[in-house]
Amino acid sequence: MSTVSSPRPYREAFESFWHPVAFSHELKERPLPFQLLGTDGVVWRTGSGVAATQRYCAHRGADLCHGQPSAEGLRCGFHGWTYGGDGRCVKVPSQPNAPIPGKARLASYACAERYGLVWVCLASQPAAPLPEWPELEDGSLATVPLPRLDWDVSAGRMLEIVLDVAHLSWVHDGTFGNPEQQEVPAYDVERRPGGLRAQIQYPALSPSIGGMAPRVDRTTLTYDVTLPFTVRLAFKPTLFYTHTVYAAASPVSEEKMQCFYFASYHPRIRNFGDMFVKSELAILEQDRRIAEGQRPKAHPLDFAGEVHVRADRLPIEYRRAVAALRLGQPMDAPDTE
Ligand code: FES
Ligand SMILES: [Fe+2]
Missing domain, CATH: 2.102.10.10 (Rieske [2Fe-2S] iron-sulphur domain)
Structure with missing residues (x-):
C-alpha cells in the first residue's frame, strides 16, 4: 500500500x-x-x-x-x-x-x-476485544505504573517510536542504548489477529550499578502490538531483570495522546519498582523530545513523505495496519521479503 x-x-x-x-x-x-x-x-x-x-x-x-x-x-x-x-x-x-x-x-x-x-x-459495539495479557490476570506478577505520559504526540507516532528498533542505539545513548550496535539485523514481523508481533536481539547496556561500568546485556525484545495503539514489550536480558512493559496510547485527538505505561515483574525482585520508574522516565524523556518534534504531527497513513528502509520494518508494518483501519480494509499481510 x-x-x-x-x-x-x-x-x-x-x-x-x-x-x-x-x-x-x-x-x-x-x-x-x-x-x-x-x-x-x-x-x-x-x-x-x-x-x-x-x-x-x-x-x-x-x-x-x-x-x-x-x-x-x-x-x-x-x-x-x-x-x-x-x-x-x-x-x-x-x-x-x-x-x-x-x-x-x-x-x-x-x-x-x-x-x-x-x-x-465510544461506539455502541466494540470492534475488537481488550488486549490479551493473561500473565496479568492471576496476580502472580507485581506491576508498577509510570505517571501518565501527557505528550504532544499522536497515538500512532507514539507507537511507532516504541516499535522503532533503529533508534535504540541513537536516542537511548546514556541509558540502555549501545552506540556500538547501529546496524539492525533482519527480523520478521508476524501478523496476528488484531495485531503484530516481532522479536529482536539487542545488545543493551545494563544499568551501571555500584559504580561498575555498564556491561553489554544481550536482551531479547518481544513486541506484541494490539491494534490500534497498544503494545506489550517483553525484555529478557541475561544480566538484568526480566520484565515486561505495557504502553497503551489513548488518542485525545488526531495529534495528541496520553500514554498509560506500566511494567510487570516478579514480585521477589526487590526495589524493581523504584528502579524502573527512575530509569524508564529518563528513557522516555529521550523519546519524547524526538517524537514531539516529528512532523507532520498526525500519524501519516502512507509513506509518501518519508523514506523508510528495511531496518524500519516493524514501524512500517504497524503503519500499514493502522492505515488499513483508517481505510476500513482488512490489514495487509506484512511483506515476506
Ligand atoms: S443538574 Fe442542573 S446543570 Fe446539572
Ligand atoms: Fe525509545
Whole structure:
C-alpha cells in the first residue's frame, strides 16, 4: 500500500476500539474527566463497576466531574439531577413528582476495568476485544505504573517510536542504548489477529550499578502490538531483570495522546519498582523530545513523505495496519521479503 484514497475521519476509524482513560488507582470516589478522540467524557465508579458518559450535564451544562457518585447514579453538583450508568436521568429533585423528560439523558459509553486500567469504547459495539495479557490476570506478577505520559504526540507516532528498533542505539545513548550496535539485523514481523508481533536481539547496556561500568546485556525484545495503539514489550536480558512493559496510547485527538505505561515483574525482585520508574522516565524523556518534534504531527497513513528502509520494518508494518483501519480494509499481510 503506498497511497491512501479516502481515509475515514480519525474519530470514526477508532471510536469502536477500547482506549484507556485512567489508571484504576487514579479513579477513587470522585469522577474523573477524560478526552478521547475529541469527545469530553467523565468516568466514575458505580456500586458494581465503572461507568462513562458525556462530561457535561444534559440539564444546563454543568461539569459532571464535580458531581457525586451515589447509589442511584452520578449526581450533578448544580441541581442534583442524577444519571445512571446508561446515561438516563433517574432523578430531578426540583420536580420529584413530574415525569422525567425523555431528552434528559447523557451519551453513555462502554466502560471496563482490566489490567489496572479503565477502558472506554465510544461506539455502541466494540470492534475488537481488550488486549490479551493473561500473565496479568492471576496476580502472580507485581506491576508498577509510570505517571501518565501527557505528550504532544499522536497515538500512532507514539507507537511507532516504541516499535522503532533503529533508534535504540541513537536516542537511548546514556541509558540502555549501545552506540556500538547501529546496524539492525533482519527480523520478521508476524501478523496476528488484531495485531503484530516481532522479536529482536539487542545488545543493551545494563544499568551501571555500584559504580561498575555498564556491561553489554544481550536482551531479547518481544513486541506484541494490539491494534490500534497498544503494545506489550517483553525484555529478557541475561544480566538484568526480566520484565515486561505495557504502553497503551489513548488518542485525545488526531495529534495528541496520553500514554498509560506500566511494567510487570516478579514480585521477589526487590526495589524493581523504584528502579524502573527512575530509569524508564529518563528513557522516555529521550523519546519524547524526538517524537514531539516529528512532523507532520498526525500519524501519516502512507509513506509518501518519508523514506523508510528495511531496518524500519516493524514501524512500517504497524503503519500499514493502522492505515488499513483508517481505510476500513482488512490489514495487509506484512511483506515476506
Ligand atoms: S446543570 Fe446539572 S443538574 Fe442542573
Ligand atoms: Fe525509545
